[in-house]
Amino acid sequence: MLMFGCASQPSNLYNSIGGKQTVEKIADHFVDEIGNDKIIITYFAKSNVDRFHQSFITHLCSIIDGPCKYEGDNLREVHRGMNITEGDFNRIVDLLINAMRAAGLTHRERNRVLARVAPFRKEIIYH
Amino acid sequence: MVKYFIIRLLNNNLLITIILGLTVSNLPSIVYAADGKLISTTGVIQVEGTGGSGIVPWATLSGYDSREQISATAFLTRATVTDYELDIVGVSASFYDRVEVSFAQQKFNIDATNDEIKQDIIGIKARLYGDVVYSTWPQVSAGIQHKILKDSAIADALGANDSDNGTDFYLSLTKVHLGAVFGFNALWNTTFRYTNANQLGLLGFGGSDDDREIVLEASAAILVNRYLAFGIDYREKPNNLDTTEDDWKNLFVSYSPNKFVSLTAAWLRLGTIAGVDNQNGFYISLTGHF
Numbered sequence: 001m002l003m004f005g006c007a008s009q010p011s012n013l014y015n016s017i018g019g020k021q022t023v024e025k026i027a028d029h030f031v032d033e034i035g036n037d038k039i040i041i042t043y044f045a046k047s048n049v050d051r052f053h054q055s056f057i058t059h060l061c062s063i064i065d066g067p068c069k070y071e072g073d074n075l076r077e078v079h080r081g082m083n084i085t086e087g088d089f090n091r092i093v094d095l096l097i098n099a100m101r102a103a104g105l106t107h108r109e110r111n112r113v114l115a116r117v118a119p120f121r122k123e124i125i126y127h
Numbered sequence: 128m129v130k131y132f133i134i135r136l137l138n139n140n141l142l143i144t145i146i147l148g149l150t151v152s153n154l155p156s157i158v159y160a161a162d163g164k165l166i167s168t169t170g171v172i173q174v175e176g177t178g179g180s181g182i183v184p185w186a187t188l189s190g191y192d193s194r195e196q197i198s199a200t201a202f203l204t205r206a207t208v209t210d211y212e213l214d215i216v217g218v219s220a221s222f223y224d225r226v227e228v229s230f231a232q233q234k235f236n237i238d239a240t241n242d243e244i245k246q247d248i249i250g251i252k253a254r255l256y257g258d259v260v261y262s263t264w265p266q267v268s269a270g271i272q273h274k275i276l277k278d279s280a281i282a283d284a285l286g287a288n289d290s291d292n293g294t295d296f297y298l299s300l301t302k303v304h305l306g307a308v309f310g311f312n313a314l315w316n317t318t319f320r321y322t323n324a325n326q327l328g329l330l331g332f333g334g335s336d337d338d339r340e341i342v343l344e345a346s347a348a349i350l351v352n353r354y355l356a357f358g359i360d361y362r363e364k365p366n367n368l369d370t371t372e373d374d375w376k377n378l379f380v381s382y383s384p385n386k387f388v389s390l391t392a393a394w395l396r397l398g399t400i401a402g403v404d405n406q407n408g409f410y411i412s413l414t415g416h417f
């Protein structure tokens with residue numbers, strides 16, 4: 001099944017969703033979504049939004065085969081001490097889904113991006 | 128809460144969907160419990176009252192609870208095949224995405240004689256490992272279904288070893304692969320069940336002796352969008368009695384417009400039941416999450 005899936009899809013996820021422009025759009029909407037979420041915003045109370053915005057773009061670009069290299073701290077370090085719960089993780093994933101939809105990604109493109117994001121969960125929750 | 132629930136129903140045009148779904152029931156629209164979010168992978172409630180698909184228990188628990196939450200679920204199911212009907216109602220609660228307890232009442236009706244067989248099933252299931260979406264390996268759960276047969280006459284007549292009660296033990300492995308099939312999310316489940324229940328227990332437990340064995344059950348599904356899933360189930364059956372018991376198969380569609388309700392329909396091929404062959408038909412099930 002996997003083989004068929006790959007055969008018909010462009011090999012580079014970054015290019016197939018529209019490259020730099022789309023990734024930036026996702027990040028813009030994601031920051032808006034976070035800003036409007038009563039629960040998630042509390043985690044960002046002391047954060048530098050511009051810095052987050054920029055790091056998020058580079059990180060997302062790097063995990064979907066884009067031409068970027070994320071050189072920030074690894075996500076375990078970044079989220080250490082936040083004690084992010086499973087429920088809040090699920091919540092931010094929903095915000096990311098909203099942001100991807102607003103940026104024009106199709107259901108299938110969103111699934112493909114989520115598949116790249118999902119493995120980071122264990123580095124982010126409960127520590 | 129109930130009022131809120133009803134408002135949600137109306138807001139989502141679900142009633143209309145149900146009515147359409149029932150009248151055009153050849154095109155069943157079943158549910159895949161969830162508002163379709165990534166995390167909405169709880170499945171529905173299977174025939175014995177635990178979280179799963181139509182006939183197979185999954186490793187997922189019945190609610191939408193995360194590790195900090197408790198949730199409750201209620202369901203109504205009707206399965207109609209050529210010569211029989213099975214009505215099921217049940218409730219379940221899951222705690223902290225760790226343990227699910229469930230209670231279901233089955234009422235099996237034999238058209239030819241108008242006989243009725245009732246059975247109660249008490250279930251418990253615990254998640255042992257993993258997360259159906261996020262962990263690299265499948266989510267794994269173990270469960271017990273204790274079945275109390277209320278009407279023993281037919282089980283006795285067919286020569287079941289025990290016509291009062293029986294207990295099934297099972298181990299399920301379930302995994303969702305994001306974007307795996309042409310960008311669609313795909314799910315598979317495998318369940319190993321240690322059982323001697325004849326036709327779910329409705330025809331008693333064991334044949335000429337206790338007859339416990341391990342049977343294999345499996346499901347596969349594709350989530351075509353956030354709300355709609357299509358899948359298949361296969362359930363191997365023990366076949367302990369002189370009257371044949373065939374393996375069960377179904378094709379299902381599950382529709383979950385939100386996190387509160389899901390509607391599942393299935394096309395059943397159940398083979399021979401209590402001596403009458405070719406038992407094909409439909410299954411419709413409504414699940415509500417609170």
Ligand code: HEM
Nearest residue numbers: 043044047048052055056059072073078084088089092124
């Ligand atoms: C979907 C998975 C997630 C990804 C891919 C992700 C990624 C990132 C990245 C790349 C950064 C920037 C690091 C830097 O500043 O160099 C960051 C920062 C941050 N993340 Fe996440 N994150 C995720 C989930 C979460 C969740 C669930 C929360 C909380 C509910 C959260 C809260 C934060 C906060 C508060 C910061 C800012 C830290 C600071 O001010 O330095 N993240 N995240």
